[in-house]
Amino acid sequence: MNKPKSKWIRIENTHEAIIDEETFKKVQIAMKERTKAIKTTGIIHNFSGKVFCKECGRYMRKKNSSKHEYLVCSNNRDGYDDCENKASIRYDELERIVLDAINKKIKAYYDEEILEQEKSKNNQNRFTSKIKSLEHQKKEILKKKEKTNNYLKSLYEDKVNGIINNEQFKELINNYNTEEARYNNRIKAIDEEINYYKAKKETLETNKMLFSKYEQLESLNRIIIEEFIDKIYISKINTETNTRNIQIK
Template sequence: MKNGTLETSTGSRFPTDWVGKNVKMILENQVYLGHMVSHKTQTKSFKNRKLVAVPKEDWIVVKNTHEAIIDEETFELVQKFISVKKRPNKTGRPNMFVGLVKCPDCGRNMAFSNPNGREPRFRCRTYARNSNLCTTHSISYDALVKIVMDDIQKHIKNMETLGDQFIEEMRVLSESGDGKKIKQFKQELELAEKRIAEIDSIIMKLFEQNVAGKISDGRFEKMSVTYENEQRELEERRKELKEKIEAEDYKTKNTNQFLETIRKYENVTELNRSMLVELIDSIYVYQAEGTGKERTQKVEINYRFLCESQCGIA
């Protein structure tokens, strides 16, 4: 390699500078987590051999095939950082809440826009497409910035004022709040596992009836496919629930990590993307209730290492 250029044995030369695209590909590559990922692309059809991208949710991921050089938590943190769109959108300003603000009813990320040239706002993406499927859950961008910043500063102030007492209160609060979530997930997991076992029994009985000639081969195939599809969905949900239980259990044991992280921002007076990514998992904006001075709206802030913080606003 000479002067930033790699020269191969065949005489070909390639620049060795790190371009942004290549760095982004490395940061998004799950290989560094110890996982093997395949089925990222596929051909259009057996006639058309052109490769097309496969949706991320359909990738085939085989975990822990080799030694990882980065942990899952750091990897996910990086994904949140690089998810921010650097280009100004239609509002003319960047949205530092990308991927964090969600609708509690439909679960989708909320859309960021400035309707009719007014102040930038968030509103339910489902409602924006079909007003019959959800409600607006609308909140102004600036109001949300203030709510989140005030809540973070409240935690910092309490930490400074109460010291060890605050640490203990946060630990108890986290264990209590996440304990409810874990209980809910475990109940759903128990139901899923029970249904999976029931389907195994049903398919076995169908097989026996088919062998005995009580139901036709076509009928057996149609019914078994239906049950197998249901079972496959339940198995995927079971896996998801186990991961959620593990994540919530991990969260309850890491209150100290939250305190260490929030201390980094005790002198920061303006909200920024780094604070959001390092401290917050998600923000749920509920539908406002009442009008005028009686108007209230609940905003639920789910911190990475704590249970939710609910803020009422006028």
């Protein structure tokens, strides 16, 4: 039935999301940055909105020659010759540098994870056997508890049959209660310990799954840059050493 918009009722989160909220937000921001880049420079490229001049803080704009693409401080346009960071940087050069830097980071984490996995294999076995032994202990205690329960029944019988008097009965019941409480406390402690080791085992398994997605990157694209890089700063060339600093955040 068609209804006017004023009569619509809107209820959020009734369907399972196709992508999670965080990814959705990231993409929204990325799309906004893209359109911004189109408006100001007319060009969308991988590093759009990410590369800045270390000297004056302005963005590095893209400049093309017949052979190569470059980035140069946007404060260096004709008539705005204010920034001392005059030299451009080749676009493919910067891509190579950034790709290397990202891969180095991934490798550092990846190696760490391989070590961690080896360690966790052992840990996992340790946790499993620990849980097993605790479950065995619990079983033994339950057996003992069962026995004292039977003892309680025979105690009643003895009292009914006049084998023990009231005084003796009271004392034996007291003993029984203390023992029962001790068993219950022990079982509670064991249950807590079992849960602790189970949680540890689970955490290890999730970690392993998370880290296995990391691999060496072959090339850069906008999504990778969006994921890994906040900003890149290009310094002016040091004329003595003929080098320049590139800061990747």
